[in-house]
Amino acid sequence: QSALTQPRSVSGSPGQSVTISCTGTSSDVGGYNYVSWFQQHPGKAPKLMIYDVTKRPSGVPDRFSGFKSGNTASLTISGLQAEDEADYYCCSHAGSYTLVFGTGTQVTVL
Amino acid sequence: QVQLVQSGAEVKKPGASVKVSCQASGYSFTGYYVHWVRQAPGQGLEWMGWINPNSGGTNYAQKFEGWVTMTRDTSINTAYLEVSRLKSDDTAVYYCAREEVGSSSFGAADIWGQGTMVTVSS
Numbered sequence: 001q002s003a004l005t006q007p008r009s010v011s012g013s014p015g016q017s018v019t020i021s022c023t024g025t026s027s028d029v030g031g032y033n034y035v036s037w038f039q040q041h042p043g044k045a046p047k048l049m050i051y052d053v054t055k056r057p058s059g060v061p062d063r064f065s066g067f068k069s070g071n072t073a074s075l076t077i078s079g080l081q082a083e084d085e086a087d088y089y090c091c092s093h094a095g096s097y098t099l100v101f102g103t104g105t106q107v108t109v110l
Numbered sequence: 111q112v113q114l115v116q117s118g119a120e121v122k123k124p125g126a127s128v129k130v131s132c133q134a135s136g137y138s139f140t141g142y143y144v145h146w147v148r149q150a151p152g153q154g155l156e157w158m159g160w161i162n163p164n165s166g167g168t169n170y171a172q173k174f175e176g177w178v179t180m181t182r183d184t185s186i187n188t189a190y191l192e193v194s195r196l197k198s199d200d201t202a203v204y205y206c207a208r209e210e211v212g213s214s215s216f217g218a219a220d221i222w223g224q225g226t227m228v229t230v231s232s
Contacts (some may be wrong), residue, residue, distance in 0.1 A: 001172065001173075003154065028131055032216075034215065034216045036217040037217075038155070038207055040155075043226055045207075045223065046147075046155065046219075046222055047222070048218060048219060048220050051217065051218035052215050055215075057218075057220055089154060091155075092217065093216050093217055097160075097216065098143070098157070098159075098169060098171060098172075100157060100218050101155040101156060102154070103154050104154040104155070
């Protein structure tokens with residue numbers, strides 16, 4: 001199972017919006033509405049930000065939103081804040097209750 | 111408080127095995143899958159598999175079939191990951207994470223352990 005494809009990095013100024021793409025195939029992203037997104041700060045464990053493509057766990061700001069079209073999912077961070085600077089990983093069901101992660105995207109707040 | 115606490119860092123020689131533990135507290139251990147995910151230094155996340163602590167059933171990523179074993183001890187609310195025949199490229203932080211059994215979701219691991227660094231070096 002190959003890793004999902006994400007841009008290596010994206011950046012934006014405080015208050016702006018950034019969008020991270022996550023491209024897979026019809027066997028993973030395109031085949032299931034089970035895409036999640038994780039935020040990871042340096043030296044820390046990942047944190048769940050979005051699950052089931054669009055749902056936010058309790059406590060995650062509504063600045064974070066998810067979307068999917070075909071084989072590509074995306075995470076948008078609106079009103080970018082300094083604490084949003086981190087690595088972000090998408091994750092998808094890849095059939096037979098297995099998972100595959102994306103390659104990861106570094107978000108920089110300018 | 112809901113948490114997963116993992117065992118400490120390990121240094122192993124190539125060819126050896128390592129067993130990492132993940133102890134759950136603050137919730138019903140048997141009600142949540144335990145996923146194992148690893149991250150090599152400076153690299154991305156890699157899903158290894160899950161165990162259902164209630165049944166003991168497992169599901170491994172194809173890459174790890176045959177050399178990774180996930181087990182659990184429900185008497186002490188602990189899941190284990192054993193990696194055998196270690197190579198230098200198994201050097202990584204190994205994380206456990208929980209996900210609710212029987213929910214309508216999949217991939218929604220909401221609580222993670224702090225990670226266990228495993229270094230493989232001769």
